[in-house]
Amino acid sequence: RRSISDGNNISNTLVTMSKTTLKKAIADFNAEQLKELLFDIYAKSKEAKEILDFYAVPDIAKKLDEYKKTILKEVQRYVRRAHRPRIPRIRATIKKLSILDPGDEAVGELMAFSILELCKVATHDTLNDSTNNAIDKLFTETLTHLQSRLLLHEYEPIFAKSIREMNDFRYYANPLKQLLGDTLASFQK
Numbered sequence: 001r002r003s004i005s006d007g008n009n010i011s012n013t014l015v016t017m018s019k020t021t022l023k024k025a026i027a028d029f030n031a032e033q034l035k036e037l038l039f040d041i042y043a044k045s046k047e048a049k050e051i052l053d054f055y056a057v058p059d060i061a062k063k064l065d066e067y068k069k070t071i072l073k074e075v076q077r078y079v080r081r082a083h084r085p086r087i088p089r090i091r092a093t094i095k096k097l098s099i100l101d102p103g104d105e106a107v108g109e110l111m112a113f114s115i116l117e118l119c120k121v122a123t124h125d126t127l128n129d130s131t132n133n134a135i136d137k138l139f140t141e142t143l144t145h146l147q148s149r150l151l152l153h154e155y156e157p158i159f160a161k162s163i164r165e166m167n168d169f170r171y172y173a174n175p176l177k178q179l180l181g182d183t184l185a186s187f188q189k
Helices: 010-014 019-026 031-044 046-056 060-075 087-099 104-124 129-148 152-164 175-188
Strands: none
Touching: 031 046, 060 087, 060 104, 087 104, 087 129, 104 129, 104 152, 104 175, 129 152, 129 175, 152 175
C-alpha cells in the first residue's frame, strides 16, 4: 500500500478526494506507481473491477443480458401477494450500465426492456398508485432518452402495442395503461 504523500496507503487517502485533488496527487506518479494504484483499486472495489473488466473485454451483449436478468428479477418481485417492483433499483441498474458507456443503443434497449416488462406485469395485475407514478416517470425518462438519440421511432410501435395489450380490470380502467398512454401521446405530437 502507498499513500499519495509518501508512497504508502493510497486507497485510504483517495476516498475523500475531489477529482482535481486526485489529478494533482497522481501527477507525480511514475508508471509503476500508477499500475500499482490501478491494481489496488481493482482488488478492493467491486464497481471498479466491473468497469475495468468491461474496458478490457467490452462484451456489450453479455453485459446487457446480465442487466436484463437483474431488471427482470426486480420487475417480477412479489411481496405480500402482489407485485412490488422497486423502480429506484431498476433505475440504478440502468445507471450502472450507462457508466460502462456501452453506447446509446444498449442503454436505450435496457430502458425499453424495463418498461415493456413492467407493462407485462401490469397487464394482469394491479400496481399501487405510487408504483404507477414511478413507472410513468421512468417511461418519460426512457422516451426522452430515446428521442434525444433519434431512436424513438424504433420503439414507439412496440410501446404502443404493449400499452394497448394491458387489460382493464373488472370495474375500472387500468390506471397504468392510462398514464403510459397519455405520456406516449404527448411524445407523438
